[in-house]
Amino acid sequence: MSAPREVELKLECGGPDLAALAAHPLLQDAEGARDLIATTYFDTPDEALREAGLTLRVRRRNERFVQTVKTGEGGAGLFDRAEWEMPVAGETPDLALLAETPVPEVLGKAGAADLVPRFATVVMRSERSVGYGAARILATLDEGRVESAAGDSPLCELELELAEGSPGDLFALAQALAETVPLRIGVRAKSARGFALLDGKGLRPSKAEPVAMPEDASVGEAFRLIALACLRQLRLNEEVFLAHRPPEALHQIRVSIRRLRSAFSLFKPVLEGDPRAAALSEEIKRVTEPFGPARNLDVFLATTLPAEMERRPDEPGLTALRARLEAEHARVYARVFSVLEAPEWRVLLLDLLAWIETGAWRALPAANAPAQDFAAETLDRFRRRVKKRGRHLDHLDPEERHRVRIAAKKLRYGAEFFAALYPGKKAGKRHKTFVSALSDLQDHLGALNDLATAHHVMASLADPEGAPADGQTAFAAGLTAADNEAQADALLAKAAEAHADLVDVKPFWR
CATH class of the missing domain: 2.40.320.10 (Hypothetical Protein Pfu-838710-001)
Structure with a gap:
């Protein structure tokens, strides 16, 4: 009609x-x-x-x-x-x-x-x-x-x-x-x-919504719909954060940005003919740099530190540590707020939207190919990457584990982005199993990353630009870092098991 x-x-x-x-x-x-x-x-x-x-x-x-x-x-x-x-x-x-x-x-x-x-x-x-x-x-x-x-x-x-x-x-x-x-x-x-x-x-934080697209979509149409969905999630949560500053809204802003930059990475073979693609992705990364430290402090103050205070209720330095980090939290949140209120940010998002809708990439031959074929090749490539990088996961150093985590995250986003291209009960069941296995691996790798983040937060107390931490606070910080590190071996074993389970799961796109 x-x-x-x-x-x-x-x-x-x-x-x-x-x-x-x-x-x-x-x-x-x-x-x-x-x-x-x-x-x-x-x-x-x-x-x-x-x-x-x-x-x-x-x-x-x-x-x-x-x-x-x-x-x-x-x-x-x-x-x-x-x-x-x-x-x-x-x-x-x-x-x-x-x-x-x-x-x-x-x-x-x-x-x-x-x-x-x-x-x-x-x-x-x-x-x-x-x-x-x-x-x-x-x-x-x-x-x-x-x-x-x-x-x-x-x-x-x-x-x-x-x-x-x-x-x-x-x-x-x-x-x-x-x-x-x-x-x-x-x-x-x-x-x-x-x-x-x-x-x-x-005005409540919004998680990512399923990306609706026709089964016969072209590659260009698929990228456009995915990018717009990411931008939509970003703006919905930006509105909430500017109104009330809830930590979950900032988290969802960061998720939307990661999803968007992952889309740029997944579609790189299509977008590399348009230099604006890489420039926009890098500019988004640069402008949103303060969002990472803010989220790290959110996690530490809401999860890591309360757990440590429960383990060691009589440790006086933990209260001083919390006060110190709450002051830092207020400072970095002010930086996030200033980014979102800046003309540079508003113009960047409008430029991004204009490029998604009218950019030179849309006229490239690769954009006209069937999205289903492209999705299968892309998911195969990132699945192989996760499989290869994750071998002997429990023996990898933190940097190598981080590379596995990033590859798994892109594979997860790709699986979510392209789900609508593979309709039907059988594909739906396989998709659910595949994403569940990926989520399990991501959860364990994410917990390991939280340990690394906690170390980074502790190290920031020695920042030469700020006042040095007193002895009691520094001791509590070291104690917290040591207690967290004690969990690493168990998490590594679970992550390695989750990786092995994922390798055995049948791809939903084949």
Whole structure:
């Protein structure tokens, strides 16, 4: 079924910044309009439309009502979705007008055609048609709120919708606006914000979601979907961290970055023809360097040190050690916060999104190959790497174990990225077994890495740039390091056993 498509770049900002955007020279146009818009979103009581990836809304603008059906949530920033729009007589959906959409089929399978209001949005909308490059772009500025039975949340965003022309000009306009106004990539449609309120998942850390892709996807399409999924996870958790600074949000930010850089590594044979790929990956690594020390302290203060204090409740130096590290924790968290608030970071993510959607890599011949063949070759290569590097794992030095851990992590991410390319019950069962074995190996290698990290944290107490640790604190630090090291042999044995189990597991892609 063909349908009109909506290509829309969603950007978020604060209320004062939206006012600055409204006055921006690039968005001035005589065709502008400003209206109060009320929108109600409908679904069945058991959310059959949402489950099918559809949204149905009725929007009131002045005395006119418009019913709209949209597919999909998009990835990050650029929303390219099928859309059916039609005028209706009032505030409720007209089922007779939905015949050309997927809605009747979904409702039929659900066994119920009852539609009920789920939530609403109320916004003051300003629109203007903008010419930029060779494109005609509709710039929409929305300020208002999402309203639900579970509570409300503010809404402040800029949407750039491509009326005619290429997405390249759409991004060029966004990048020009971002030079003077702090814009962040939007990753949630208004409908997603409403459902998050109903689910009680407002500002909470988000784990990686499964990457949906068609079984017959090309390599280029697969990379695009994977990269957008990573960027989406990053932005969801960035929003949470900036609001409340929970350690889990920072952890998920780092996971999203590792997944993204792993995608660059997995797809290197395809991307190496575009020099921007390596440059972007390295720039992301450079800018996010402070995130590692912050996460290390999170783990040490939440896990390692409490365990040591339980083992040695009478050791007075441990309290002093905790105070020392909590002060350091506040300092490194301030560094993370400053990175995420910096214009350099916002521009980098917008540049990354523009490159994912319009970069030269998309025109390379390798991007047109079948993703399934590429995935099998890639997973084979990294599986061999883990198998070879992990031989005699319990006799490897820390640096060699680290190389095994990195290879296993990339294999794990690859297995998750490409899962949708291998549908079916048999492949699904094999995938679950394979990922479980990989997770077991990663858990043990991760625990060993935590020991190395604890040593690094202890060594940081002697940092010549900071005040030297007093004797009592230094003694407690040494004691903690020694107690942790005593666990290494048992962890090594478990890691070696997990590696042997993984080697025996049948690949789900073959």
